[in-house]
Amino acid sequence: MEGGCDTPFSHGTATTLTTTSSSTAQNGLQNRDREAAIDAEMVRLNKLPAHSSYATHRMKVLNKLRHLLSIKSGGNSSISLLPVERTTSQDEELELLFASLSI
Numbered sequence: 550m551e552g553g554c555d556t557p558f559s560h561g562t563a564t565t566l567t568t569t570s571s572s573t574a575q576n577g578l579q580n581r582d583r584e585a586a587i588d589a590e591m592v593r594l595n596k597l598p599a600h601s602s603y604a605t606h607r608m609k610v611l612n613k614l615r616h617l618l619s620i621k622s623g624g625n626s627s628i629s630l631l632p633v634e635r636t637t638s639q640d641e642e643l644e645l646l647f648a649s650l651s652i
Contacts, residue, residue, distance in 0.1 A: 580618055586652045587611050587618075610646060617643040 591611055597604040620635045635643070 583614070583618060583647065587614055590650070590652050607650075610650060614643065614646050614650075617646070 591608065594604045594608055594611070617635065617639055620633055620639065
């Protein structure tokens, strides 16, 4: 090899692994922040009248968000029984729901 290391792929592999592990840690923190925001919003909504259509609809959306967050993030995976991972469309739905709620 010219002007480089004799070991192919010696550069980048460690960086990729470090980036992956740090992004996984950031996802964990982000999910905990999102769960805390959902919990706080649910507490606020429980103070509203029980028959409020706004509160009822928002609670349904919050429950959907909670469900999507409970599914392990893992990108596209083939259909299997275990472990259950969020699909790309579920990730997109999660992002859109959070954006629309502004919490």
